[in-house]
Amino acid sequence: MSDTSAGPRLLGPAEVRQLADRLDLRPTKQRGQNFVIDPNTVRRIVRESGIGPDDVVLEVGPGLGSLTLALLGVARRVVAIEIDDKLAGLLPETVATYAPGQADRFEVVLADAMRVQELPGPPPTALVANLPYNVSVPVLLHLLMLLPSLERGLVMVQAEVADRLAASPGSKVYGVPSVKAAWYADVRRAGAVGRNVFWPAPNVDSGLVSWTRRDPPATTATREQVFEVVDLAFAHRRKVLRGALRELAGSAEAAAAALEQAGVEPMARGESLTVEQFARVAEVLAS
Template sequence: MSKESLPLLGATEIRRLAEELGIRPTKTLGQNFVIDGNTIRRIVAAANVDPAETVLEVGPGLGSLTLGIMDAAAKVVAVEIDPPLAQRLPQTMAEFRPGREEDLTVILSDAMKVTELPGNPTSLVANLPYNVAVPVVLHLLEHFPSIRNGLVMVQDEVADRMSATPGNKIYGIPSVKGAWYGTMRKAGVIGMNVFWPAPKIHSGLVSFTRDKDRSDAPDRKEVFAIVDAAFAQRRKTLRAALSGWAGSGVRAEKILVAAGIDPKERGEKLDIEQYIDIARAAQGVPAEPSASEA
């Protein structure tokens, strides 16, 4: 049997498994299960998984995407927060992909708390809960440098934000912080009716490639602190927005000038490289003396 003809979970199978486990999808966990095999094949194809690699999946749920990933990859490491779902997934693999059971590792955990994974996964492919999508992606990219590429399905609006470029009105913190790690681009839109339960909004696909070397950059936390400050009040000029971070408006202006950036510019106009330049320039601009020291 070719991989293209291997069975995937449709609406009937998904509902059967959910009924067996006594599960009703919850908004709290952001559970929307994919019930369309063609959508699964489309996602896996867009992820461009290498047959030799280990793929990390977050939130496998009842396993619809897991089976599709397994057909394309050597191994899958699945992180699931819901105990009944995590416990059932190996059995589903045995039923639908007999002989591949040992290629699946299921970890019962909150993805935001995972800092170690077996197998050094090199790709991330996941249908992420809408409410935690950006923090999860940034957390995984921070803690797992072995992840070099991937594709995630998120709320369509979030997909636009993650892949936005400077000057765009939706460009913001997710756009800049994602660019620290590499290149992110919008890879498609997924309709509502391929899920159970059907969400009220479309989903978007975001593909990414870790293609940035930050070994010579300032500390990531310092750069991200600047980004947070710049967008906390995005209508303000950078001089004003960064005054709290810098210690004063005067020092903020000196840092920006040293970085080659107009202090009257706004944060939404800067790319990640310019935020790195600000952090680097700050290292050479001493703090302003306090009133008591003056």
């Protein structure tokens, strides 16, 4: 008989292959499916995420359940959003088999994380996920907007996306994802993950990004207005702001006047501005 009070057993390479064979699963690039086969990696993600026994954790793209099982060993409850009906169908059984003592604290939602509007049960406090790499930024931003209850999180994404999300103004890779993520949270790089911990091994490196929710900049502009300015500022990376914001302001002269009023040099480029400065520019343009 299995001991239901024990912690979850984690999946290794053999268990992952076994579960994939049961579903006759051929991982697809289109859905960014690369399954973690190394128990130490999921232990590390859970440890780095800082979640505890009071947390309700949201996981996106749980796949075969490698990270899910590790999360159940620590969190109060785990809700997983899975877009693939075969994977979503198998998950509860996998949890019941490998984490019988924690199975009642798990729920899977068959949905596209980009289109989710609500989740069952108590509001999630943390997001911990190996995000599908092809949609990692839009999924992260959508969930940060949708769920103000999310206080912190740790996500695994493609290494260069991790660099972008955590970049500071003035950095070569600072751009739209950096500014929009900073609207919601303090974001930092939390380490690298090798290719050999996945099956199939991806042809890109992976990185961990950790974030802590903070209040957005104090501004009378709406988030949509600020994000519109951000999108325009980076749409033409080589353009200075007076040119990049010309359409929104009506003319380059009007854009320059608005920038000066916001305390921003009209000949500056988008990559030099903080999220607070973008908010000030949006406020002036909106008024």
